[in-house]
Every structure is written in structure tokens, then in C-alpha cells.
Amino acid sequence: MCGAQPGGPDIDGVDLTRAAVVQGQVVCDGVPVAGAYVRLLDPAGDFVAEVPTSTDGAFRFFPADGGWTVRAIARAGSAERKVVARTGAIAEVRVELPSAK
Amino acid sequence: MSRTDVLVDADWVEDHLDDPRVVLVEVDEDTTAYDKDHIRGAVRLDWKRDLQDPVRRDFVDKDGFAQLLSERGIANDDTVVLYGGNNNWFAAYAYWYFMLYGHADVRLLDGGRKKWELDSHALTADTTSREPTTYAAQEPDTSIRAFRDEVLDTIGAQNLVDVRSPDEFAGRLLAPAHLPQEQSQRPGHIPSARNIPWSKAANEDGTFKPDDELRQLYADAGVDLGRPTIAYCRIGERSAHTWFVLHELLEQPQVKNYDGSWTEYGSLVGVPIELGEGSR
Numbered sequence: 001m002c003g004a005q006p007g008g009p010d011i012d013g014v015d016l017t018r019a020a021v022v023q024g025q026v027v028c029d030g031v032p033v034a035g036a037y038v039r040l041l042d043p044a045g046d047f048v049a050e051v052p053t054s055t056d057g058a059f060r061f062f063p064a065d066g067g068w069t070v071r072a073i074a075r076a077g078s079a080e081r082k083v084v085a086r087t088g089a090i091a092e093v094r095v096e097l098p099s100a101k
Numbered sequence: 102m103s104r105t106d107v108l109v110d111a112d113w114v115e116d117h118l119d120d121p122r123v124v125l126v127e128v129d130e131d132t133t134a135y136d137k138d139h140i141r142g143a144v145r146l147d148w149k150r151d152l153q154d155p156v157r158r159d160f161v162d163k164d165g166f167a168q169l170l171s172e173r174g175i176a177n178d179d180t181v182v183l184y185g186g187n188n189n190w191f192a193a194y195a196y197w198y199f200m201l202y203g204h205a206d207v208r209l210l211d212g213g214r215k216k217w218e219l220d221s222h223a224l225t226a227d228t229t230s231r232e233p234t235t236y237a238a239q240e241p242d243t244s245i246r247a248f249r250d251e252v253l254d255t256i257g258a259q260n261l262v263d264v265r266s267p268d269e270f271a272g273r274l275l276a277p278a279h280l281p282q283e284q285s286q287r288p289g290h291i292p293s294a295r296n297i298p299w300s301k302a303a304n305e306d307g308t309f310k311p312d313d314e315l316r317q318l319y320a321d322a323g324v325d326l327g328r329p330t331i332a333y334c335r336i337g338e339r340s341a342h343t344w345f346v347l348h349e350l351l352e353q354p355q356v357k358n359y360d361g362s363w364t365e366y367g368s369l370v371g372v373p374i375e376l377g378e379g380s381r
Contacts, residue, residue: 003130003148003187003338004279014281037215039305040278047300048266049278050188063278064268073305075219 006035007054008061020085023060024093025053026072028100032057036074038095043067061085076100104312107349108211109182111222117182118142124175124231127214128185128195130338138224140184140217144173144231148191148338152198160360166202167238174231177205184210184217187338188300188307194341196349197358201246203239209345212307219306245348247331247357249365252291253372260330261294262319264343265363269335270296272376275367276335286367289374291333296379297322299339302346315346329355333362 008023026036038059040049043066051059053072061068063085070093071080077098083091117123118141125143127135135145146152151169152160161169175181181199185192192209199207210217218224247255255261268274272288290296301318302310309315319326330347332340337360348356359366366372 003191005131006133008279009281019281035218037219042267046267047298048268051279052186061278062276062281064273073219075221 004049004051006052007056007058008051011060014062016090017088019062020065020087021060021090022063022068022070022083022085022093023058023090024070024095025057026059026074026095026097027057028074028076028097033072033074033076033097036072036097039071039073041069041071041080043069045069070095072097104350107208107345108309109208110211111217111220114140114182114210115222117180120180122178123180123182124173125210126173126175126181126183126192126195128183128191130187130191134186134214136226138226139229141223141225141227142229143184144175144229146173146195148194152195158361158365160198163202163238163240166198167236170236170238171234174234175236176234177237180206180208182208182210184213186214188215188303188342189213190299190338190342193345194338194360197245197341197344201241203242211309215307244355245344245357247333247359247361249359249361249369251357252331252333252359252361252366255329255331256291256373257293260324260326260328261291262324262330262332262340262343262347263290263294263296264299264332264334264340265290265296266298266300267296267378269363270294271378284364284367286364287374288367289376290363290379291366292373292375294333294375294379295322295324297324297343299334299342302343309346309350312350315351319347319351326351326353329357331357331359333359333366335363336360337362 072095183192275284334340344358
């Protein structure tokens with residue numbers, strides 16, 4: 001297993017005291033966006049990982065501790081948010097794509 | 102051989118959707134994407150179930166490959182166009198595999214499934230049926246596949262390119278950040294390896310960067326393209342992406358993919374491991 005499943009990896013069975021979790025949802029006009037591509041970028045802007053969002057717009061990463069950028073790209077456009085990951089904590093981030101209206 | 106011989110774009114695919122001598126093949130590790138929808142006429146290869154031996158760690162042998170392609174309705178003289186998710190990782194792995202078994206005309210859809218989707222090209226859930234063929238595979242071409250003893254002999258003598266993310270390379274993570282981190286291997290990288298993540302060779306939409314930028318990328322990282330090169334990652338599919346860049350796009354003659362990669366190397370007893378940022 002090395003590829004990314006939609007929504008990112010399952011959290012079941014993961015020892016959360018030893019992992020840092022960054023997770024959240026991609027939305028557009030308040031509606032979850034399925035099939036968007038969420039990229040985790042390091043402080044230099046370099047790519048680290050990518051997952052497609054699940055049917056409810058969700059994504060998850062298990063990065064190393066530190067500051068990260070979560071960047072979502074979809075047919076509707078792109079948007080990004082900064083987030084800090086810390087071992088033993090779950091960082092929630094909501095990424096809003098530009099309004100389609 | 103040039104870029105246009107090994108890469109096609111969406112327009113090319115659209116123009117060949119009804120060409121009986123062109124076979125589109127979607128390759129994924131998680132094949133639910135294909136089940137949901139795929140490019141019209143595409144057949145599926147399941148990276149794990151179809152391409153890996155079910156018991157021991159290796160991929161299917163020559164006869165198994167021939168049987169697989171025969172069942173999928175792929176003939177020796179067909180043009181095979183591979184695409185998939187994860188920025189074409191598994192499609193690039195399958196490309197390497199088709200080359201290993203001597204298929205004459207294999208290409209990648211530049212940008213894979215992601216670009217096809219983002220550009221709003223049509224997908225369908227319709228079932229694809231192709232008449233079975235009698236495919237004949239060649240003996241495996243080991244000039245493009247590296248094994249562990251050769252990798253050990255290569256340390257400091259040839260180019261070793263570790264295409265994992267910097268945190269995996271340094272030993273801070275054991276798997277890419279979209280996976281859980283509980284693994285049995287020791288963390289780190291093979292001494293003397295240069296860390297050039299596969300993603301540096303790709304644009305955000307999954308397409309490959311231009312040749313001149315790719316050459317600069319490896320030159321800036323201290324890779325002497327005049328020497329033989331072995332690429333590795335964790336299980337060999339991200340490094341197949343880099344193998345494609347070096348061997349097929351930049352036309353370097355001596356490039357091997359070490360598909361044992363870190364899951365093998367990081368489990369070996371007594372081999373040298375380097376931690377941290379490496380020699381650059």
C-alpha cells in the first residue's frame with residue numbers, strides 16, 4: 001500500500017499518541033467538494049503528499065510535526081490554508097474554494 | 102525515441118478513443134476509482150492483484166504477464182496508453198513493467214487521471230469488453246531493474262536517487278504523509294543517495310516538467326547523468342515515475358528502478374543506513 005485512498009488514510013487503529021494528524025474538508029459555497037485534490041506543501045512550498053477528497057469532501061494526512069500548507073485544487077478553482085501539525089494532536093482545517101456564484 | 106513517443110495528451114486520447122489498435126489501461130492500487138468511472142474503452146489493471154505475486158514478494162512472471170494481457174485483450178502490436186491516479190505513480194510502474202516484458206509501444210497519458218478530471222474530460226461507468234488475445238511476453242529485461250546486492254555495490258560508486266519526501270529521506274517518517282506511520286523498517290536512506298522527490302519532476306496538474314527543467318533539477322542536486330543511476334522509493338512505484346523521467350524523457354541509457362526499495366533495504370540486517378539530510 002502506498003497510494004492515496006479518497007479522503008486519506010483511516011484513523012482507526014492508528015496510535016494517535018505517536019502520530020500527528022492534519023485533516024479537514026474542502027467546501028465550495030458551503031457544499032462539500034468530492035474528488036478535489038488536496039496537496040500538503042512544506043514551508044518552502046514543496047509538495048509532500050496528495051489525496052483526493054472523499055464523497056463528503058474530507059481529507060487526512062499523517063505528516064511530521066511542523067507548519068504545513070494544505071492546498072486544494074478542483075475544477076472550481078484552488079485555495080490553501082496554513083496548519084500546524086503536532087504529535088498527539090489532530091489539526092482540523094477547512095478549505096473554502098472560490099465561490100461558484 | 103522522444104517525448105512524443107512515450108507521452109500523449111488528452112487530445113491524442115480523444116482522437117484515438119475508437120482506434121482498435123490503441124488500448125487505454127487504467128492502473129491503480131485502489132481500483133474503486135475505475136469502478137466508479139474511467140475513460141471510455143479503458144481496461145483495468147489492479148496494481149496489487151494483477152501485477153504482484155500473490156504469495157512471495159515479487160511481481161508476476163513472464164507467463165503470468167502474458168496471460169494477464171491476453172485476458173485483457175491486449176495484443177503485442179497494440180499501442181498501450183497507461184494512466185491512473187496518484188499522479189500516474191502506478192501507471193508509471195506499469196509502464197516500466199510493460200517495458201521489462203518487452204512491449205513495443207507503451208505510452209503514458211500526461212497528467213493521468215487527475216488532469217483528465219480537472220480538465221472536465223468525459224468519464225464513463227460503462228463496462229469495457231475486448232476479445233482475448235494470445236499475448237507473448239519477452240524475457241524480463243533486467244537492465245532496467247535493480248536488486249539489493251547491486252544496490253549495496255552501488256553505494257558511493259553510481260548515482261542513487263531517493264525519490265521519497267524529505268521527511269522520509271531524513272528518517273523522520275517511514276511512509277508518505279498520506280499513510281499511517283507504523284512500519285517495521287528502520288528509518289533513513291541508503292548512504293550516498295541524493296534526495297530528489299518524484300514530485301519535483303511534475304507540475305501541480307500531474308504533467309511532467311519540460312526536459313530542460315528536468316535536466317537542471319538532477320544537475321542541481323548533484324546527479325552526474327553521465328553515470329549509471331538507480332532510483333528507489335518505498336515500494337518502487339514513485340521511483341518508477343522517476344525512472345520514466347530519466348530513462349524515457351531524458352533518454353539516459355543506464356537507469357534502473359530498485360522496486361525492493363526502502364521496504365526491503367530498511368529491513369536488511371547489517372546494511373549501512375544514513376540519517377538526516379544527507380550529503381547536500
